[in-house]
Amino acid sequence: MMHLGLFLLGTGSHVAGWRYPGAIDRFTDIEAVRKTCQLAEAGKFDFIFMGDNLHADVTTHPSYAARFEPMTMLANVAAVTSHIGLGATMSTTYSDPFTVARMFASLDFISGGRAAWNAVTTASPAASANFGTTHPAHSSRYERAEEFIDVVTGLWDCWEKDALVADRKSGIYIDEAKLHPLKHKGKFFDVEGPLNIPRSPQGRPVITQAGGSAPGRKLAARTADVVFSVVQDIDEARSAYTTVKQEVAEFGRSPDDVTFLPGVMPVVGRTDREAFEILSELQGYVGEKDALGLLSDRLGTDMSAYDLDGPVPDLQQADTYHSFSSVMLAKAKRENMTLRDLYNLVASARGHWVLCGSAETVATTLIEWFETRAADGFNIMPPYLYGGLTSFIEGVVPRLQEHGVFRSDYAGTTLRENLGLHEG
Amino acid sequence: MMHLGLFLLGTGSHVAGWRYPGAIDRFTDIEAVRKTCQLAEAGKFDFIFMGDNLHADVTTHPSYAARFEPMTMLANVAAVTSHIGLGATMSTTYSDPFTVARMFASLDFISGGRAAWNAVTTASPAASANFGTTHPAHSSRYERAEEFIDVVTGLWDCWEKDALVADRKSGIYIDEAKLHPLKHKGKFFDVEGPLNIPRSPQGRPVITQAGGSAPGRKLAARTADVVFSVVQDIDEARSAYTTVKQEVAEFGRSPDDVTFLPGVMPVVGRTDREAFEILSELQGYVGEKDALGLLSDRLGTDMSAYDLDGPVPDLQQADTYHSFSSVMLAKAKRENMTLRDLYNLVASARGHWVLCGSAETVATTLIEWFETRAADGFNIMPPYLYGGLTSFIEGVVPRLQEHGVFRSDYAGTTLRENLGLHEG
Numbered sequence: 122m123m124h125l126g127l128f129l130l131g132t133g134s135h136v137a138g139w140r141y142p143g144a145i146d147r148f149t150d151i152e153a154v155r156k157t158c159q160l161a162e163a164g165k166f167d168f169i170f171m172g173d174n175l176h177a178d179v180t181t182h183p184s185y186a187a188r189f190e191p192m193t194m195l196a197n198v199a200a201v202t203s204h205i206g207l208g209a210t211m212s213t214t215y216s217d218p219f220t221v222a223r224m225f226a227s228l229d230f231i232s233g234g235r236a237a238w239n240a241v242t243t244a245s246p247a248a249s250a251n252f253g254t255t256h257p258a259h260s261s262r263y264e265r266a267e268e269f270i271d272v273v274t275g276l277w278d279c280w281e282k283d284a285l286v287a288d289r290k291s292g293i294y295i296d297e298a299k300l301h302p303l304k305h306k307g308k309f310f311d312v313e314g315p316l317n318i319p320r321s322p323q324g325r326p327v328i329t330q331a332g333g334s335a336p337g338r339k340l341a342a343r344t345a346d347v348v349f350s351v352v353q354d355i356d357e358a359r360s361a362y363t364t365v366k367q368e369v370a371e372f373g374r375s376p377d378d379v380t381f382l383p384g385v386m387p388v389v390g391r392t393d394r395e396a397f398e399i400l401s402e403l404q405g406y407v408g409e410k411d412a413l414g415l416l417s418d419r420l421g422t423d424m425s426a427y428d429l430d431g432p433v434p435d436l437q438q439a440d441t442y443h444s445f446s447s448v449m450l451a452k453a454k455r456e457n458m459t460l461r462d463l464y465n466l467v468a469s470a471r472g473h474w475v476l477c478g479s480a481e482t483v484a485t486t487l488i489e490w491f492e493t494r495a496a497d498g499f500n501i502m503p504p505y506l507y508g509g510l511t512s513f514i515e516g517v518v519p520r521l522q523e524h525g526v527f528r529s530d531y532a533g534t535t536l537r538e539n540l541g542l543h544e545g
Numbered sequence: 546m547m548h549l550g551l552f553l554l555g556t557g558s559h560v561a562g563w564r565y566p567g568a569i570d571r572f573t574d575i576e577a578v579r580k581t582c583q584l585a586e587a588g589k590f591d592f593i594f595m596g597d598n599l600h601a602d603v604t605t606h607p608s609y610a611a612r613f614e615p616m617t618m619l620a621n622v623a624a625v626t627s628h629i630g631l632g633a634t635m636s637t638t639y640s641d642p643f644t645v646a647r648m649f650a651s652l653d654f655i656s657g658g659r660a661a662w663n664a665v666t667t668a669s670p671a672a673s674a675n676f677g678t679t680h681p682a683h684s685s686r687y688e689r690a691e692e693f694i695d696v697v698t699g700l701w702d703c704w705e706k707d708a709l710v711a712d713r714k715s716g717i718y719i720d721e722a723k724l725h726p727l728k729h730k731g732k733f734f735d736v737e738g739p740l741n742i743p744r745s746p747q748g749r750p751v752i753t754q755a756g757g758s759a760p761g762r763k764l765a766a767r768t769a770d771v772v773f774s775v776v777q778d779i780d781e782a783r784s785a786y787t788t789v790k791q792e793v794a795e796f797g798r799s800p801d802d803v804t805f806l807p808g809v810m811p812v813v814g815r816t817d818r819e820a821f822e823i824l825s826e827l828q829g830y831v832g833e834k835d836a837l838g839l840l841s842d843r844l845g846t847d848m849s850a851y852d853l854d855g856p857v858p859d860l861q862q863a864d865t866y867h868s869f870s871s872v873m874l875a876k877a878k879r880e881n882m883t884l885r886d887l888y889n890l891v892a893s894a895r896g897h898w899v900l901c902g903s904a905e906t907v908a909t910t911l912i913e914w915f916e917t918r919a920a921d922g923f924n925i926m927p928p929y930l931y932g933g934l935t936s937f938i939e940g941v942v943p944r945l946q947e948h949g950v951f952r953s954d955y956a957g958t959t960l961r962e963n964l965g966l967h968e969g
Contacts, residue, residue, distance in 0.1 A: 139711060139718065146711040149654045149743060155624075175643070177741040183718035187709050187743045190651035193620035197655050200579075200624030219599070219675040220640075227614035230573045231621050250737035251643040285611050287563060287570040292832050294563065294607035313674035317601040319573060319611045408716050 123491045123526045124380055124498030124540060125518075126208070126347075127161040127510070129154070129171045131184035134386050136415055136468045137406035138505030139184050145506045148188040151197060157506050158198045161205055164514035165528050167539050168206030168237060170329065170349075170500060171195065175215055175248035180414035182471070192224050199232040206536030208237030208329055213269040214262050215243055215252050218310055221269075222276035226321040234322030234535030237347070238273070239329040242266050242337075245418075263336035265309045270328070270344045272312050275303045277325045277545075279315030323537050325545030333447075342368035346542050347380045349500050353452045353474050358383050358495035380540055383495075385487075386470035386502040388477040389512040396477045403504055404465055412464040419472050420446045429461045448472065470502055480516025487517070488524055547915045547950045548804055548922030548964060549942075550632070550771075551585040551934070553578070553595045555608035558810050560839055560892045561830035562929030563608050569930045572612040575621060581930050582622045585629055588938035589952050591963050592630025592661060594753065594773075594924060595619065599639055599672035604838035606895070616648050623656040630960030632661035632753055637693040638686050639667055639676050642734055645693075646700035650745040658746030658959030661771070662697070663753040666690050666761075669842075687760035689733045694752070694768045696736050699727045701749045701969075703739030747961050749969030757871075765803070766792035770966050773924050774807045777876045777898050782807050782919035804964055807919075809911075810894035810926040812901040813936040820901045827928055828889055836888040843896050844870045853885045872896065894926055904940025911941070912948055 131148045132139040139146040145153040158169050171194065177186040191209035199207060207228060211221045221238065229236035242263060246256035257265070284299035303314030330341040331349035341348050348365055352358040361383075366376035388403075390396030409429070417424045422436050433453040436446075449472050453463050469475045476483055490496045503509030521527035533539045555572045556563040563570040569577040582593050595618065601610040615633035623631060631652060635645045645662065653660035666687060670680035681689070708723035727738030754765040755773035765772045772789055776782040785807075790800035812827075814820030833853070841848045846860050857877040860870075873896050877887050893899045900907055914920045927933030945951035957963045 137716070140713045140716060146713065147709065149709075151655050174741065176737075177724070177739050179719055179721065179724070184711075186719065186741055187704075188741060189654065190647045190742065193616055193648055193651040193655055196617035196620035197624050200621050215641075216644075217639075217676060223614045224617055227617040230613065231575050231617055250735075252641060253735035280611075285571060285573075287608075289564045289570065292561070292564060292830065292835075295603055295610065297603065300601070300603070311674075311677035313600075315601050317598065317610055317612060318614065406716065411716075 122528060122541065123487070123521060124167045124382060125527070126382060126498070126500040127157075127166050127169045128384060128500045128502045129157065129169055130502065131182055131188060133184075133505035133509055134470050134473070134502035135403050135504035136182050136411060136471075137403060138509065140406040141403060141505040141508070143508065146184070148184050151194070153506070154189070154194060155198055155201050157510065158202055158205065160507060160510055160514060162202050164518050165531065166205055166501070167498070168208050168536055169195070169198070170208040170237070170239060171210065172239070173210035173212070174245060175212060175243060176245065176251055178245070178247070180411070181418040182415060183411070192228060196228055196231055199228070199235065204235075204531040204534070204539070206235045206237055206327065206539065207232055208239055208327070210239040210241050212243040212248070213240055213266040214257060215248055218269050218272035219276065219312055219316070222273040222316055223318055225326045226277060226316060226318045229321035229323050229326045230318070234537070236321070236323065237327035237329055237536055239331070240266060240270055241331065259334065260336065263340060266340055268307045268309045270340070272303070272305050272307070272310050274325055274344075275305055276312070276314055276316045277320070279303055280320040282320050285319045323535050323545045327536050327540065327542065327545070338365065338368055341365070341379070343372045345379060347382060347540065350381060350383045351448050351473055352383045353448055355490055355493070355495045357448065358490060359493065362494055362496065378543065380497045380542070382498050382500045384470070384473040384500040384502055386473055386475045386504055387483050387513050387517065388475065388504055388509070389480050389483055389516050391479065393478045393482055396479060400469065400475070400477050404468065407468045412468045415471065416464045416467050419449065419467050424460065427460055429464070430459050433458055433460055433463050469504065473502060480512070480520060483513070484517045484520035484524070487521065488526055491526055546952060546965065547911070547945060548591045548806060549951070550806060550922070550924040551581075551590050551593045552808060552924045552926040553581065553593055554926060555606055555612060557608070557929035557933055558894050558897070558926035559827050559928035560606050560835060561827060562933065564830040565827060565929040565932070567932065570608070572608050575618070577930070578613070578618060579622055579625045581934065582626055582629065584931060584934055584938060586626050588942050589955065590629055590925070591922070592632050592960055593619070593622065594632040594661070594663060595634065596663070597634035597636070598669060599636060599667060600669065600675055602669070602671070604835070605842040606839060607835070616652060620652055620655055623652070623659065628659075628955040628958065628963070630659045630661055630751065630963065631656050632663055632751070634663040634665050636667040636672070637664055637690040638681060639672055642693050642696035643700065643736055643740070646697040646740055647742055649750045650701060650740060650742045653745035653747050653750045654742070658961070660745070660747065661751035661753050661960055663755070664690060664694055664768075665755065683758065684760065687764060690764055692731045692733045694764070696727070696729050696731070696734050698749055699729055700736070700738050700740045701744070703727055704744040706744050709743045747959050747969045751960050751964065751966065751969070762789065762792055765789070767796045769803060771804045771806060771964065774805060775872050775897055776807045777872055779914055779917070779919050781872070782914060783917065786918055786920065802967065804921045804966070806922050806924045808894070808897035808924040808926055810897055810899045810928055811907050811937050811941065812899065812928055812933070813904055813907055813940050815903065817902045817906055820903060824893065824899070824901050828892065831892045836892045839895070840888045840891050843873065843891050848884065851884055853888070854883050857882050857884055857887050893928065897926055904936070904944060907937070908941045908944035908948070911945065912950055915950055
C-alpha cells in the first residue's frame, strides 16, 4: 500500500505560494492549519509532517519565518482530527532528549497513538546564534544524534505497558517493579530516567528522518521508521530506494521496517497544459532577490555574484550540507541548466521533485514510481493552500484508490498501524 | 473583581484524590482533562494553570508522576475552549529562552491570546539527573531566571505588531524595518533573535510566578503579572499581600499590575459537616509511607525516622527551599501540631490552605479574604476530579457572582483582558 504524508511548510512549499490568488498567506492562522489537516485526513493521508527551523529565516522562504512551533500546533490539530498521523521536527542539536521524549509521548497520548518525531540535526548554522553556541560540525552533530535517539527510545521504554495500575483498593498507583530507570551515561548525555509519563499508545512514537549524507543515512538505517528523501527523477529514486533498503538490512532490520518517501510538489491542473500554467503563474511571483537567497541557502554558497543566464557554475561542494545541493547540481549538469533554470526549480519546491500535470498524469507517474520500487509513497508538498492540496486530493487520490494502491479508509487507529510498521 | 485559577495537579490536589469513588484516576486521559477545563470555563474561571516537574516523582504524589507535558496538553485544550486562560510551567533552569519564548507565543496564537507562562526555577534537585547536570544553587537559579525572563520578553518584543504584511501585490512578506534582532549578550545567555514567530495576540503572554523566597519575590515583583502564594490563614495572606504589592511598587510598577492569588484546596459539602466528612474520607486513603514521602519532599528533610505522634521537630530549615516549608512549620508551631497532623495537612494540598465547609461557608470566607485585601483571587486546587471541582462551581461560584465579586461572563477575549492587566 502506498503511503502519503502532507509536508506542511509555511503557507505552501512554493516560496511565493502565498501570493497565489485566494491562497492562505500566513502560517500563524490556526483555523487555516486545522482546515488543511482535516483536508489531508479526508484524503486518507497517513500523516501530516511539519518541518522546523530554529531561526527567523526571512530571506529564503518568508512565510516559513513566521510560523507555529510544531508541537503546540500538532497538539491542537489532534483535537480536530482522529486518524491522521502527526509528525514534527525536533532538533537533536538544539534540544535535550528528556524533553523530546516527553513531548512526543505526551502528543502520542493526546492523539491516541498518532505521534511521529522527525529527528534532525539542524542543518542551518544560523540556529546556533539563538542558543548561545556555535553550530557543531556535521560529524559531531551526527554523533550526538545517534546517542540522542538512543536516549529518547530508552526513555520511551522505561515504563512497561501496565506499570500504571491505579488500584483504588490497595492504593497502589504505580507498580514500581515495572518502572525502570534508564541510567544512561554517554559521551553527550547522562540521563537517569524514568520519564514522567507512562508508555504511550504506540509504545514508541514513529521516528522519521531525512538525512542524505552518509552519516545521516546510517543513522536512518539504524533508527528510523520512515525516511524522507530528495530526488529529482525515477532513476535517482530507485537507486536511493535500493540503497536505503540495503543499509537497513545491514543493521539486521527488515527492509519493510522502513518506509521510503521522496518529497514531491505536485502541481495538478485539469490538463497538463493548465498545470504548467499554474506553475508558471507561481514562478511569476518570485522575486529575483528572494530566489537567489533561497538558492544560496540550498547550495550553501553565496550565489548573488553569478550571472543568472549563464551556466550553473562548478561549485566546491560541501558534501556535508543539504543533500539538496548534490541532487540539484547533478540535475543541472545533466540538463545543461542556467542558474535561472535552477532557481526556478528551487523556488518551487526548495530542491524537491516538481511533478506537474493533469490528475491522470500525476497519478500515473506516482503509481509507476510506487510499482517499480522507486518509492513506498510520497511526502506531498502542495505549492500553496488550500487549492494546491485539494486539487491533489480530489483529482489524484481517487485515481490511486481506483488503481488499488491507496487506502479508501484508515485500517488502523495508530500511525504505526496505518504505516504497516511493527509495534513500537 | 476576584480572579480564579484552576490549579491542575495530577488527578487532583489531594495526594489520594484518585482513590475517591468515581474520581478520575489518571492524568494521561485527554478527554478527562478537556472535560475538567471545560467545567472551569463554564464556571468562568480566569485560567487553568498546570504545574510541572521534570522527573517521575513516584513517592510524593503518584498521579503527578504519570502526566502530560503541559504545553502539548494546553495546546490541545485550546481547541475545545474559547475564553479560559491557559497557563503552564516551564523551567528557567532546565529550558532555554528561545524555545520557551517561542512555545508560549505559539500557544498564544493557537488560543487567540490566552497563554500564560509560569516561570519557575525548579525546586527539586531530582530534575538535574535527567538533564545530565547538577542542580544549581538557589541563588544561581534565580540569577539565571532574572536574565532568562528578560530574554524571553525581549524575544516577544522583536516583532512589531504589524511587521508581517504579506502584501500580495508588492510581494513583500515581512517589513524588515519592523523586525528587530535581540542581540542579547549576558552572563547566562547569548541570544541573537528575532523569534521565528510574529508578535502574538497578547503581545507578551501573561507571566506568573510562585517564588516565596526573597530572590523569588524580587523576581516576581519585577517581572510577574500574577503571583501565586502559599498561605495558611488570613493574617498570613494579608501580610504577604501587602509585601508583594509594596515590592511591586518598589520596581516602579503599579500594585494593580500584579494579581495576588493564594492557593486553596476547597472541600465543599452540602453542610460544613459533610465537607469535613469528605476530607476525612480522603485522608483515610492516604498511606503512611506516602504521606511521609510527601512530607519529606515538602520540608526538604527526610522525616521517616521521626515519631508520627510526637511533636513536629525543630528543623534546621533551608530558607531557600520551598516556601511551603516555612509556612507549614510556622503553622505547626502555632497550633502545636503532631507530625501526623502536619502530614494530614500536606497530604491534602501539599502545604496549601485547605478550606473545608458548605458552599456558603467557603464563599463567605473567600469573599472576606478578597474584600479585606488578603487576596485578589484564588488558585483553586480541587482535591479530586470532577466532583471536587463541580461542587465548587455549582455551589461557591454562584454565591460569589450574587455578591458581585465575580464575573457572570467573560468581559474580554484575551487572558490579559480578563485579568484586568495592562497590554503586554
